[in-house]
Amino acid sequence: MITAGMDMGAKLIKVVIMNDGKVIARSKILSGFEQEVSANDAMKKALSQAGIKPDEVDRIVATGVGRSIAPFAHDRLTEVGAAARGAIVRLPGARTVLDVGAEEGRAIAITEEGRVKDFAINEKCAAGSGTFTESMARALELKLEDFGPLSLESDTAVPMNAQCAVFAESEVVSLMHARTPKKDIARAVHDAIASRIVSMARRISIEKEIIVIGGMAYNVGFLASIKRALEMDVFVPEEPDYISAEGAAWAAHDKLVNRAVVEVEE
Amino acid sequence: MxxxxxxxxxxxxxxxxxxxxxxxxxxxxxxxxxxxxxxxxxxxxxxxxxxxxxxxxxxxxxxxxxxxxxxxxxxxxxxxxxxxxxxxxxxxxxxxxxxxxxxxxxxxxxANFMYGPSVRTILDMGGQDCKAIRCDERGKVTNFLMNDKCAAGTGRGMEVFADLLSVSIEEVGDLSFDVEKEPEPVSSTCVVFAKTEAAGLLRQGWPKNLVLAAYCNAMAHRVVTVLERLGMEKEFAITGGIAKNRGVVERLEGELGLTGLKSDFDTxxxxxxxxxxxxxxxxxxxxxx
Amino acid sequence: MIANYGYMDGSGEYYITIDTDKCNDCGHHGCVDACPKGMFMVEIDDYDDEVACIKEEFRKQIKYACSECKPVNDRPPLPCVTACTPGAISHSW
Missing domain, CATH: 3.30.420.40 (ATPase, nucleotide binding domain)
Structure with missing residues (x-):
């Protein structure tokens, strides 16, 4: 039984192909300005990697902010539903999911079956999402992949006052003018975003174990700041930005075996 | 440079x-x-x-x-x-x-001095904040709200767009009216996301002025939301740097269906x-x- | 005076409103101790009234600072609103 999950994210489109619940291919492509075209490309890439034809896929579920325009999808699933369903497979003990992507941050309380109990979202404001970190890396003239590791070198907490990505950029520039070491600014940026995500998460009851997913989970600086803010350890799965696409593929699987774990939008 | x-x-x-x-x-x-x-x-x-x-x-x-x-x-x-x-x-x-x-x-x-004692609502759009104030006939504050957390609806937001489109900040107003048809406002409130949206519009072939118009429109709409939250009275005045940007002011007045009080003093x-x-x-x- | 502390951003409107005319008559300012984050303080305002306000450092982040008092489910009454006997405090969200 072949199922596929498509996560139509703000920045990246992720596709996962599963055979009887086992991941056989993954692909991601920049969403760009024509999401439908990119979605087609991402699906093609995943299918060729898996070595299967489009009509061999039994069911496709789409999730993510652009899910309404996802081509091929039989059903659609909310982002929190997909994150919960995908997370429970990677970490059966997970009860809290922190999902931080390019334009949104979410905290989800989940059950042992991978159902959503409660959730809180930061959306439509760059200060609470991965975009914040990207803008700050640009202001510091650092590559995004160097930004997280650099902040690990810092042992000094510098406060950041700005709560807006635009204003924070100016603040970063003034910190640079004041000769604050870049590593300390990097830490300040990660502490700031982590503190917002954790504060938001306090609106649900944060229970162990905690799994961090989404593109920001690749950022070691952010993870260190999250652990400090939570005063708890967190689990980071491999390929953390595919979890929601996997959840969508699982939802497709569930549907085929008549097992409703998360509710899909028909 | x-x-x-x-x-x-x-x-x-x-x-x-x-x-x-x-x-x-x-x-x-x-x-x-x-x-x-x-x-x-x-x-x-x-x-x-x-x-x-x-x-x-x-x-x-x-x-x-x-x-x-x-x-x-x-x-x-x-x-x-x-x-x-x-x-x-x-x-x-x-x-x-x-x-x-x-x-x-x-x-x-x-504002009480500049516009006279009839002014009841003041909208100040500054470089990094936006203030909405209601006052009595002596210029004493009765109700206010301020927003200095978010760049949307501030001069800084407009500067980001002027930079993106390589347009001088002082020309934004006039250029934004040099369009064939008034566009829908940019849909993102957040300036960072609005910028991404604008880049998309430019790629689709929108002329600069049309993008400016869409942003001025968004800014005007945003400020109307602020005024609605405050609960405005119709004798109102706009102060601050943005008051000099007719791209925002005229759209704002249009959406409110009201004209702001004018003054000979520098806003x-x-x-x-x-x-x-x-x-x-x-x-x-x-x-x- | 109706003082609104907070902000609106892309994600919503977050204001704590203090009616300082009611507040000015309050001798005890229960809000100051009630807030688990210590967001309130008493000040002499521009018109020489003794009123409560939100401390400067919290004004740009009240959405986050207040989140523990605002769980998604089973929300209890807000401590600041309950402690304010003159009924001067309200939240916009």
Whole structure:
């Protein structure tokens, strides 16, 4: 039984192909300005990697902010539903999911079956999402992949006052003018975003174990700041930005075996 | 160095027909904002001199420079001022001020002077904040809200767009009306996301001016939301730098179905003017003791 | 005076409103101790009234600072609103 999950994210489109619940291919492509075209490309890439034809896929579920325009999808699933369903497979003990992507941050309380109990979202404001970190890396003239590791070198907490990505950029520039070491600014940026995500998460009851997913989970600086803010350890799965696409593929699987774990939008 | 599209001209002015040394009360107000600083000097409560400058990186100097520039050519020195009130984001950093008063109270008082006692709602769109104030006929605040957390609806947001589109900030208003048809507003409130949206529109082939119009529209709509939250009365006035951007002002008035009160005074000096008015009263109180 | 502390951003409107005319008559300012984050303080305002306000450092982040008092489910009454006997405090969200 072949199922596929498509996560139509703000920045990246992720596709996962599963055979009887086992991941056989993954692909991601920049969403760009024509999401439908990119979605087609991402699906093609995943299918060729898996070595299967489009009509061999039994069911496709789409999730993510652009899910309404996802081509091929039989059903659609909310982002929190997909994150919960995908997370429970990677970490059966997970009860809290922190999902931080390019334009949104979410905290989800989940059950042992991978159902959503409660959730809180930061959306439509760059200060609470991965975009914040990207803008700050640009202001510091650092590559995004160097930004997280650099902040690990810092042992000094510098406060950041700005709560807006635009204003924070100016603040970063003034910190640079004041000769604050870049590593300390990097830490300040990660502490700031982590503190917002954790504060938001306090609106649900944060229970162990905690799994961090989404593109920001690749950022070691952010993870260190999250652990400090939570005063708890967190689990980071491999390929953390595919979890929601996997959840969508699982939802497709569930549907085929008549097992409703998360509710899909028909 | 690349051209800086957000730059605007700094200026000063003083009234030639007033003799500053005739013995009147000389009161001063300094409004140190995050982007611009203004100084106002009153003689017996009449506008005598003012200046408007970009705020430097340290606010004590910005306050001093703004006052120095306002007094340039008047023959007056800083020490001739009887009483000075500091206001604005850097108000605690006005070294020569006798008292600090919030910009909310100063704006209401200043607008009352500029637009007359009928003004009830004041919208101040500054460089890094947006304030909405309701006041009584004496210019006393009855209700206010402020937003300095988010760049949307502030001058900074407009600067980001001017830079993105390589348009001088002073031309934004006129250019935004040079379009065939009024576009829908940019849908993202967040300036960072709006910028991404605008980049998408440009890629689709939208002309610059149309994108500007869409952003001015979004900004106007945003400010209307602020005013609705405050609960506005129809005698309203717009102050601050954005008041000079007709791209936002005219769209805002259109959406409200109301026209703002007009004044011959420079809209950017409302805060400093209010501070100088407070200074005069405080000086008189001090003398009466 | 109706003082609104907070902000609106892309994600919503977050204001704590204090009616300072009611507040000015309150001798005890229960809000100051009630808030688990210590967000309230008493100040003499521009018109020389003794009123409560939100501390400067919290004004740009009240959405986050208040989140523990606002769980998604089973929300209890807000401590600041309950402690304010003159009924001067309200939240916009």
């Amino acid at each position: 690349p051209k800086e599209f957000w730059r605007w001209k700094e200026y000063n002015w003083h009234e030639e027909n007033i003799d500053p040394k005739a013995g009147g009360i000389i009161s001063g107000g300094v409004d140190v904002g995050s982007v611009s600083s203004q100084a106002v000097v009153l003689i017996d409560g009449k506008l005598y001199a003012y200046s408007n400058m970009r705020t430097g990186s340290d606010s004590p100097n910005s306050a001093l420079n703004a006052m120095k520039w306002a007094l340039e050519g008047t023959g007056l020195e800083n020490t001739d001022l009887n009483y000075v009130v500091g206001t604005g984001y850097g108000r605690v950093n006005v070294p020569f001020a006798d008292r600090a008063i919030t910009e909310i109270a100063c704006h209401a008082r200043g 950017q000096i409302a805060g400093a003017l209010g501070a100088a008015l407070f200074a005069k009263v405080l000086y008189e109180k001090q003398q009466a003791k």
